[in-house]
Amino acid sequence: xxxxxxxxxxxxxxxxxxxxxxxxxxxxxxxxxxxxxxxxxxxxxxxxxxxxxxxxxxxxxxxxxxxxxxxxxxxxxxxxxxxxxxxxxxxxxxxxxxxxxxxxxxxxxxxxxxxxxxxxxxxxxxxxxxxxxxxxxxxxxxxxxxxxxxxxxxxxxxxxxxxxxxxxxxxxxxxxxxxxxxxxxxxxxxx
Amino acid sequence: xxxxxxxxxxxxxxxxxxxxxxxxxxxxxxxxxxxxxxxxxxxxxxxxxxxxxxxxxxxxxxxxxxxxxxxxxxxxxxxxxxxxxxxxxxxxxxxxxxxxxxxxxxxxxxxx
Numbered sequence: 001x002x003x004x005x006x007x008x009x010x011x012x013x014x015x016x017x018x019x020x021x022x023x024x025x026x027x028x029x030x031x032x033x034x035x036x037x038x039x040x041x042x043x044x045x046x047x048x049x050x051x052x053x054x055x056x057x058x059x060x061x062x063x064x065x066x067x068x069x070x071x072x073x074x075x076x077x078x079x080x081x082x083x084x085x086x087x088x089x090x091x092x093x094x095x096x097x098x099x100x101x102x103x104x105x106x107x108x109x110x111x112x113x114x115x116x117x118x119x120x121x122x123x124x125x126x127x128x129x130x131x132x133x134x135x136x137x138x139x140x141x142x143x144x145x146x147x148x149x150x151x152x153x154x155x156x157x158x159x160x161x162x163x164x165x166x167x168x169x170x171x172x173x174x175x176x177x178x179x180x181x182x183x184x185x186x187x188x189x190x191x
Numbered sequence: 192x193x194x195x196x197x198x199x200x201x202x203x204x205x206x207x208x209x210x211x212x213x214x215x216x217x218x219x220x221x222x223x224x225x226x227x228x229x230x231x232x233x234x235x236x237x238x239x240x241x242x243x244x245x246x247x248x249x250x251x252x253x254x255x256x257x258x259x260x261x262x263x264x265x266x267x268x269x270x271x272x273x274x275x276x277x278x279x280x281x282x283x284x285x286x287x288x289x290x291x292x293x294x295x296x297x298x299x300x301x302x303x
Contacts, residue, residue, distance in 0.1 A: 054201060069253035070199050126205035133203070143208050143251040 004079065007108035007168035015179040017114035021172060025109045026082030028075040028089065029068075032098030042092045046085060047075055057139050057152050066139050066152065079104055108168035110161045110175065117157055118188040123178045125151070130188070145174050195247060198271050199255035212246030215258045216278060216297070239263055242287055242294045244279060247271075260287060 008021035032039040040051050043065070049058035052067040059065075066074040077085060082104045089100035112120070121129045127142040134140050134153060141150040147170060149163040163171045193206040214236050220228040237243065243263045248256050258276065260269040260283050267290065270283040279287075279299060287294055288301045295301070 069255060072253075126207055128203065140202070141252045143205075148251050 007165045008172055011172055013172070013176040013179065015176065015181050016116045016184060017112050017120050017175070017179040019172065019175045019179060020111045020113075021168070022109040022111055024079040024104065025107075026077040026079040026085075026104045027102075027107060028077065028082060028086045029101050029103050030073040030075060030089070030099065031071055032093065032096060034071065036096060036098075039093065039096050039098050042089065042096075043073065043075075046089055046092075047077075055138050055140070057137055059154075066150075068139070068141065068150075106165060107162045108165045108171065110171065112159045112161055112175065112179075113157060114179070115157050116179075116184060116186075116188070117153075117159055119185040120175070120178045121151060121159070122187065123183075123185070124174055125149075127151075144171060147171060147174075193261070193266060193268070195257075195259050195261075195268060195271050197249040197252060197255065198257050198273050199249065200253040202249070202252055204249055204252055208249065208251040210248040210250040212248055212256060215244040215246045237297060239296060242269070242291055242296050244296060244299075246274065262291070 004024045006022065006024045010023065011021040013019040030043060034040070044051050047058070047063050047065045049060045049063060049065045052058045052065050052073070055067055057064055057066050062078055064076040066076065068074050082102045086100050086102035093100055118129045124144045125142050127140050128134065134151070136153045136155060139150055139152045141148070143149070144163065147163055147167045149161060149171060152160040154160055161171070161175070194203050195206070195209060196203045217232060220232040241262055241264055242260065244258060244260050246256060247259055248254070256274040257271050258274055259271045260279060261267060262269070269287045269290065272280050272283060284299065291301070293301050
């Protein structure tokens with residue numbers, strides 16, 4: 001089998017934030033009726049997490065279930081497990097009006113770490129990134145300058161960010177510019 | 192700048208996160224309809240100065256369509272509601288009537 005290369009292949013930037021382009025990430029898109037018990041049961045059993053409330057993320061170990069829209073979830077899991085898990089999900093959901101597809105190569109993932117996290121994000125997205133509007137454990141799908149992206153605050157000073165693979169370099173350059181040393185804003189300090 | 196709250200995911204989305212979808216509450220007249228109805232459906236649109244009803248899509252978000260009532264002059268937003276409605280909900284109409292007594296938009300208005 002060919003060697004798996006992640007988008008940007010582990011690029012990193014150190015500035016106001018530490019920006020890391022993450023390695024290959026297994027991703028499964030799930031669509032279905034969130035009110036259907038059968039769908040909920042299968043999904044939570046495979047993910048090993050609770051079913052996320054609107055806009056929330058449920059994470060456990062190396063798996064996470066992300067609420068993407070009223071009928072779409074994304075399951076994050078180890079890259080190697082994605083193909084078989086997607087097939088397993090599709091098979092177990094076969095009687096339901098539901099869809100499970102392995103889209104592991106579709107998106108590029110980044111990890112952002114540092115105290116001025118909200119300040120840096122506020123420079124490049126129109127989303128309200130205040131702690132009240134974007135608490136930890138919530139996924140905000142939004143726009144980063146010219147591209148669509150999603151931000152998941154995993155901790156007070158740490159976030160996961162992902163966008164489509166084709167714009168990974170743009171996202172990395174954008175984040176690096178917004179986190180350039182000397183460009184502190186200080187608005188969210190102590191908030 | 193316009194900020195609309197998507198009724199599907201509850202996010203207060205900026206105008207640049209949304210795609211405009213034109214006028215809301217159009218009745219589709221397809222094959223078999225009269226020329227006048229078809230012309231109205233295809234070409235004739237409100238160009239409101241004041242209360243207006245529009246379709247929007249939360250494109251940089253949950254991707255769902257929804258409807259919004261706003262004032263095109265003051266940018267006041269009266270509310271957003273699901274796309275699966277054929278006319279503005281009473282709650283939205285009441286809110287508009289309170290802010291704009293005597294408003295009228297197509298077949299809808301305060302005098303009803």
